[in-house]
Amino acid sequence: MRAVVMVAPGDVRVDETERPRIVEPTDAILKITAACICGSDLWPYRGADAVDHRPMGHEYVGVVAEIGSAVTTLAVGDFVVGTFISSDNTCEICQAGYQTHCVHRGPGADPGAQADYARIPNADGTLVATPGVPDPELIPSLLAASDVLGTGWFAAVAAEAGPGRTVAVVGDGAVGLMGVLAAKQLGAERIIAMSRHADRQALARSFGATDIVEERGDAGVERIKELTGGLGAHSTIEAVGTQESMMQAIHATRAGGHVGYVGVSHDVALPGRELFYSGVHLHGGPAPVRRFLPELIRLIWDREIDPGKVFDLTLPIEDAAEGYRAMDERRATKVLLTL
Amino acid sequence: MRAVVMVAPGDVRVDETERPRIVEPTDAILKITAACICGSDLWPYRGADAVDHRPMGHEYVGVVAEIGSAVTTLAVGDFVVGTFISSDNTCEICQAGYQTHCVHRGPGADPGAQADYARIPNADGTLVATPGVPDPELIPSLLAASDVLGTGWFAAVAAEAGPGRTVAVVGDGAVGLMGVLAAKQLGAERIIAMSRHADRQALARSFGATDIVEERGDAGVERIKELTGGLGAHSTIEAVGTQESMMQAIHATRAGGHVGYVGVSHDVALPGRELFYSGVHLHGGPAPVRRFLPELIRLIWDREIDPGKVFDLTLPIEDAAEGYRAMDERRATKVLLTL
Incomplete structure (x- = not known):
């Protein structure tokens, strides 16, 4: 065969x-x-x-x-x-x-x-x-x-996407896009897709994204904060697996909010003190x-x-x-x- | 004054x-x-x-x-x-x-x-x-x-201590002991206090601990696994704030379980891959x-x-x-x- x-x-x-x-x-x-x-x-x-x-x-x-x-x-x-x-x-x-x-x-x-x-x-x-x-x-x-759908879905569930929630999605690959679809299906009020590629932005919108943020890293976090009254997203889906994407997800989330991370972790070390003072929930792994x-x-x-x-x-x-x-x-x- | x-x-x-x-x-x-x-x-x-x-x-x-x-x-x-x-x-x-x-x-x-x-x-x-x-x-x-009570209580809530749950407590200081009390009050079935000090063990038992584990680090994790059919605790309270105690808490918790961490983080860096494959929920910070x-x-x-x-x-x-x-x-x- x-x-x-x-x-x-x-x-x-x-x-x-x-x-x-x-x-x-x-x-x-x-x-x-x-x-x-x-x-x-x-x-x-x-x-x-x-x-x-x-x-x-x-x-x-x-x-x-x-x-x-x-x-x-x-x-x-x-x-x-x-x-x-x-x-x-x-x-x-x-x-x-x-x-x-x-x-x-x-x-x-x-x-x-x-x-x-x-x-x-x-x-x-x-x-x-x-x-x-x-x-x-x-x-x-x-x-x-x-x-990809099952993984994006798990990320959205881990991030506690749901009614009344603003969901940010870090990563515009297939899993991130499926995270958008899952967040929409789970009833999220607002879904912010982080992407700088026009084709993926269009796909994200077709799956339910209400906002697009093109900036990355600190600038991306700043934009998410601007869109959420300075507080950050309730729920953030992380679908990349790098140090930058993990920190972007944690920083983009308000205290008490939830980060659902499914990007397979590569060379990531989460600084304990920053995580401690972020007050976010962190859950993820292989879906x-x-x-x-x-x-x-x-x-x-x-x-x-x-x-x-x-x-x-x-x-x-x-x-x-x-x-x-x-x-x-x-x-x-x-x-x-x-x- | x-x-x-x-x-x-x-x-x-x-x-x-x-x-x-x-x-x-x-x-x-x-x-x-x-x-x-x-x-x-x-x-x-x-x-x-x-x-x-x-x-x-x-x-x-x-x-x-x-x-x-x-x-x-x-x-x-x-x-x-x-x-x-x-x-x-x-x-x-x-x-x-x-x-x-x-x-x-x-x-x-x-x-x-x-x-x-x-x-x-x-x-x-x-x-x-x-x-x-x-x-x-x-x-x-x-x-x-x-x-200390409010902090231990938050840790127990963050760890989702409750009926039917086995709760492990890393740290036998005042906050850890209050975590034991909180877990008991929240209805946990089994509460494993990790302590090697007789006086604190006695206090932990008086607050509701059902088991004591004296071992630390990997040996402590091994004991928790032995006590939980090889799976690990459902809920783990971390009340120290060091690299060793954080990893002990993560490793002592089963996939899908919850780590509630309140020890003020000192020189901690969580390895992303280990965290990813642990499948635990992580929540904590200043209570x-x-x-x-x-x-x-x-x-x-x-x-x-x-x-x-x-x-x-x-x-x-x-x-x-x-x-x-x-x-x-x-x-x-x-x-x-x-x-």
Whole structure:
């Protein structure tokens, strides 16, 4: 079968590899329908994280091709949405809604989801079936639910976006944009997207942003303060993962407000004293997308949200390398690979 | 009048100074009844914070001696409990319960509360009158409400201590002990006090601790995990303010759990990646004691809680220097100064 591999930074190839098999009785094998290239894949692509022949892809939708003997909630032929971490969904941590920290957590797709087939451990706990075979037009949105929507949604929930709240969003990548959509859906009164790219600003507005701030860093914080009577946002979504973006999020938030951070942290050290005197709530980390999947699938199925708009480049898997290049060069916000 | 001054690290004196006067029409002048020495005063005492002839004291109870022309909720003769930050209690931040970040915040007692008299800015917003003149036996508990109880209470609320929760408490100083009391009062199922001092362990148990962990750092975290089925506490109160205590608190908490931190942060830098993958909620800072004062006064007045037990040394103000020494040498947990 075909599978995308990052051989080294900047070097992405499509290899022929063996189709994965059931290993544990709780496994399922999926025929992948579509997979994404993730913003977080740019860290190794750019050499910021080590990488050596890594099988790629952790966002996927597909059809169940085979199930292990202990799988009870799925049948061959089901269309499913998966997540980037496998979880049993029954342990105390999962039941509290933190499936990414499941006591039996593991990779979501083995070896990777940018492939014809993938093995999904703990299939009952990890995969959620759609109500039926989706219309092709729904595939991008369902695929978005697998990671970027689920992650943006978690960030908005962690930031306690809701009615009467002003929400600032740091980061205009796919996750930030999905954070805008989530904040809107959760009832936020005002949503300030921080972006200096016209195309992403337009997308942010289409997802519900009411204001755009182009400034960054201290100047960006200053603008947020100006827009909020000097107090700062009630809720801030952080979707970048750098020192600058984290401090921008913390400083843009009023005391007692909430920062939901989901940008994978790179070289960040939060100064204790500054955090202490900020008085903000801080919550985030790898998003427990599984918690939100049933609700997100329902919203997509009922055409209440259209997160699939975030994909601005669709390529067949053979052209995966071009997809990585396009994201790296910011010619694309989010790339969908078809199989 | 008499007033305690920290001339330099380790050098505390009782000076004769001028009695403060009303400056703003929203001020009140208090005749201080009792004041505390604060654990946070040990930072400058030990030379960790700069200090030069600083008037001391920010925890106090007293009797209103004089009010400005704009003060409406207090009368001369009222017995009141104050807090270490003055606040208007009407701005949007105060109304959200974050009076320590009030847009009109300032020092709680000017110049300091370890003195015969102190000026309290924004008296209506800062001071809360007791239902009447308290029995002398209630004075220590009301004084505790002014800071250590209010701070421990905030930490427990920030850590979301409550029914069904296991709460770990890092720090066995007065604030940590008050955190134990608060967690108990908020209905926590299990309260693990981390302490290696027999006297403080006994006090912690008397306030509601169900378990004691003597180990610190990684070993302490390991013990907390052992006591919680490998998962960590639901809620952790951090009441020290060092790198070790912050990391101990974060590591001792399960993913999705809550760390409430109130130890004044000293040389702390939180590693972003570790925080990201911990999945905990982090909230804290200078405690908005004012939010909790009405409820705390009621609990004390009705003899439902007895936080005054935390004072293990009572001295007349003339002996303030001995009070600082006793706390520095850990001969006393918390010192009450009478005036």
